[in-house]
Amino acid sequence: MNEREERLLKAFLDGNEAAFEELVKDSWERIYRTVMRIVRNHDDALDVMQDSFVKAFTRIRSFRRASSFATWLTSIAVREAINRAQRDRFRRAVSLHLLGKRPSPAGANPDALAERSAIRERVAQAIEALPPVQRAVFTMRFYEELKVREIAELLGSSEGAVKASYFHAVRKLRRNLSGLR
Amino acid sequence: MKGAIRVKECPSEELILRLAQDELDESQSRLIVEHAESCGRCAKLIEEYKATFRLLATERIEAPSPGEWERVMGKVRGSVTEEMHAWPLWARGAAAALATACLMLVLWQARVLMTRPPGELSGLAERSEEALPSEETLFASDTMSVNLASLDNGQLDELDELYAGGTVLHGSDALVFDLTEEEEERLIEELESSPST
Numbered sequence: 001m002n003e004r005e006e007r008l009l010k011a012f013l014d015g016n017e018a019a020f021e022e023l024v025k026d027s028w029e030r031i032y033r034t035v036m037r038i039v040r041n042h043d044d045a046l047d048v049m050q051d052s053f054v055k056a057f058t059r060i061r062s063f064r065r066a067s068s069f070a071t072w073l074t075s076i077a078v079r080e081a082i083n084r085a086q087r088d089r090f091r092r093a094v095s096l097h098l099l100g101k102r103p104s105p106a107g108a109n110p111d112a113l114a115e116r117s118a119i120r121e122r123v124a125q126a127i128e129a130l131p132p133v134q135r136a137v138f139t140m141r142f143y144e145e146l147k148v149r150e151i152a153e154l155l156g157s158s159e160g161a162v163k164a165s166y167f168h169a170v171r172k173l174r175r176n177l178s179g180l181r
Numbered sequence: 182m183k184g185a186i187r188v189k190e191c192p193s194e195e196l197i198l199r200l201a202q203d204e205l206d207e208s209q210s211r212l213i214v215e216h217a218e219s220c221g222r223c224a225k226l227i228e229e230y231k232a233t234f235r236l237l238a239t240e241r242i243e244a245p246s247p248g249e250w251e252r253v254m255g256k257v258r259g260s261v262t263e264e265m266h267a268w269p270l271w272a273r274g275a276a277a278a279l280a281t282a283c284l285m286l287v288l289w290q291a292r293v294l295m296t297r298p299p300g301e302l303s304g305l306a307e308r309s310e311e312a313l314p315s316e317e318t319l320f321a322s323d324t325m326s327v328n329l330a331s332l333d334n335g336q337l338d339e340l341d342e343l344y345a346g347g348t349v350l351h352g353s354d355a356l357v358f359d360l361t362e363e364e365e366e367r368l369i370e371e372l373e374s375s376p377s378t
């Protein structure tokens with residue numbers, strides 16, 4: 001916990017609700033990026049952010065201060081995002097099958113379709129094909145450049161499990177993206 | 182001579198991956214690079230990983246606008262206030278029981294298309310009146326029992342939405358439950374590779 005977090009947290013616990021917003025604001029962009037990469041949809045990502053903030057707000061008294069507030073909040077959001085992605089996984093299988101097999105995520109909207117080039121589309125699809133936990137681990141390691149130990153802590157998992165997830169994810173990504181260069 | 186023998190062996194894929202990501206120290210990298218000079222397989226793998234990382238690095242995520250953040254925080258404020266005036270626990274329990282009862286009723290009437298990976302179809306397929314299409318991994322059944330007690334809240338919510346909202350359902354309702362990661366991957370692979378209609 002840095003000094004600023006300490007001060008804001010104290011203010012919040014003393015009844016100043018606006019302090020919570022300040023606390024959250026410091027890290028919300030970074031957390032949003034991570035969440036977005038896990039759930040892969042802007043509206044879902046905002047939903048997850050909202051749910052995570054509510055959880056943090058209502059559980060703040062159980063925050064042990066072993067880590068920074070930002071880390072604690074990230075941990076809530078990442079788990080929330082993984083849950084969301086897991087809940088959606090059967091819907092994904094369903095829509096793949098019932099809605100014309102392999103729909104482009106941009107749907108029938110030609111404008112949105114034009115926005116994503118073929119390569120970007122393939123990259124997005126390869127990432128979307130990863131199981132949620134692997135996607136989360138990959139995101140935190142590759143895009144957010146977190147250490148294996150930090151990821152394990154955020155997920156409440158072991159370093160070995162994180163390493164294995166990362167390896168499996170990258171191997172799948174390589175296979176799915178080979179031939180695309 | 183020991184060093185020479187080690188260079189002859191192909192390094193693990195994990196080491197190659199870490200090399201491509203610049204995570205190995207110099208001596209480790211050199212050993213692998215030297216090996217790759219005389220091993221086409223490893224050289225190709227290194228190139229593939231490097232290319233994969235280059236491609237992945239191109240993905241950009243745009244931050245939400247200030248207006249969107251304001252909306253999120255507005256809803257957070259709303260929920261937090263609501264939480265403070267939440268129903269007592271017994272009332273919530275009663276509401277959950279009622280919702281579960283409704284769900285059972287819906288399920289009873291639902292025509293369900295249940296998906297399972299091919300290896301595990303047999304027992305379920307026997308109960309299906311329709312013949313299994315040969316290349317399909319899905320099958321249809323007019324009745325099905327779901328042990329609601331085995332579902333967690335998330336799954337119950339999802340079921341609820343699925344039936345209440347009538348989302349994405351074209352004639353059949355489809356559910357995929359409790360797949361392991363490998364099962365899920367296999368299923369999705371099959372769905373993706375099945376011919377489009």
Ligand SMILES: [Zn+2]
Pocket residue numbers: 190191192216217220221222223224
């Ligand atoms: Zn080799």
